[in-house]
Amino acid sequence: MRTLGQVRNRLKDPLIVFLGLGAVLFTAASLLDGDAADRAIDVNAAEVNRLTQQWSAQMGRSPTAEELEGLIESFIQEEIYFREALRLSLDQGDIIVRRRLVQKLNFLTEDIAASQPPSDAELRAFHDANAERYRLPARYSFRHRYFSTDRRANAQADAEAALVNPQAKGDPFMLQRAYAERSERAVGDLFGRQFAEALAQLQPSPDWQGPLPSAYGWHLVKLEQALPQAQPPFAEVASRVAADLTAKRREDANAAYYEALRSRYEVRRP
Numbered sequence: 001m002r003t004l005g006q007v008r009n010r011l012k013d014p015l016i017v018f019l020g021l022g023a024v025l026f027t028a029a030s031l032l033d034g035d036a037a038d039r040a041i042d043v044n045a046a047e048v049n050r051l052t053q054q055w056s057a058q059m060g061r062s063p064t065a066e067e068l069e070g071l072i073e074s075f076i077q078e079e080i081y082f083r084e085a086l087r088l089s090l091d092q093g094d095i096i097v098r099r100r101l102v103q104k105l106n107f108l109t110e111d112i113a114a115s116q117p118p119s120d121a122e123l124r125a126f127h128d129a130n131a132e133r134y135r136l137p138a139r140y141s142f143r144h145r146y147f148s149t150d151r152r153a154n155a156q157a158d159a160e161a162a163l164v165n166p167q168a169k170g171d172p173f174m175l176q177r178a179y180a181e182r183s184e185r186a187v188g189d190l191f192g193r194q195f196a197e198a199l200a201q202l203q204p205s206p207d208w209q210g211p212l213p214s215a216y217g218w219h220l221v222k223l224e225q226a227l228p229q230a231q232p233p234f235a236e237v238a239s240r241v242a243a244d245l246t247a248k249r250r251e252d253a254n255a256a257y258y259e260a261l262r263s264r265y266e267v268r269r270p
Contacts, residue, residue, distance in 0.1 A: 192215035
C-alpha cells in the first residue's frame with residue numbers, strides 16, 4: 001500500500017502531469033464540441049493554389065506532388081489547432097493575441113485608405129503645403145587631417161603647427177579622410193556638434209583651416225565646397241511625396257475610424 005508521500009511524489013511526475021493536462025483539454029474540447037459543420041475543413045482549389053504560389057515564391061520552383069501534400073497536411077493541422085484553440089477560448093485574455101488583432105484592424109483600415117493612388121494634383125498640393133520637409137539643407141564637402149589627443153601630449157598645438165607645414169603628418173583615423181555633400185547634422189553625427197558648427201562657419205578655400213575640435217581630437221580641414229539650402233524641383237522628390245502622402249492618409253484614416261468607433265462606446269471611469 002502506497003503512503004501519502006509516495007502518492008504526492010507520483011503526482012509530481014512530469015508524465016502524469018502531461019497526461020492529466022491532456023485529459024482536461026480533451027474533456028473540455030468534447031464538452032464544447034459543436035456540430036459537424038464546424039468540423040468540416042474545405043481544402044479547395046484556391047487554397048491549394050495559394051499554398052503552391054507561396055512555396056514557389058520562397059523556393060523559386062513549384063512543389064513536387066509529395067511536397068504539395070505536405071503543405072496541405074500542414075495547412076489542415078494549423079486549421080484544426082486554430083479552431084480548437086478558439087473552441088477552448090485560448091484567445092481570451094492573451095495580450096499578444098489582443099495586440100495582434102488590434103494591429104490587423106489598423107492594417108485593414110490603412111489598406112483601404114491606400115487603395116486609391118493619389119492624383120498628380122493631390123501630390124503637388126501636398127508637396128506645396130509641406131515644402132519645408134523636402135528642402136535640402138546646406139551641405140559641405142571637405143577633407144581633414146586628424147591629430148589625436150590620445151597619441152599626442154598637445155594635439156591642438158601640433159595641429160596649429162601643421163597649418164604652416166603641409167608635410168606634417170596627422171594620425172590614423174578610423175573613419176574617412178574625405179566627405180562629399182554632408183549636411184551639418186550628418187557631420188555632427190560623425191564628428192560631434194562642436195566640429196559641425198565650426199565647419200559651417202568656414203568659407204571654401206584651397207588652404208587648410210582650423211584646427212577644429214571633434215569628439216576624437218583636433219582636425220585641420222580643407223573645405224572644398226559649401227552648398228546652400230535648396231528647394232529641389234517636384235520631379236526629384238515625387239516618390240518621397242507619394243510615400244509621405246500615403247502614410248498621412250493611413251494615419252488620418254485610422255484616426256477617423258477610431259473616432260467613429262469611439263462614439264459608439266460608453267466608457268465608464270472610476
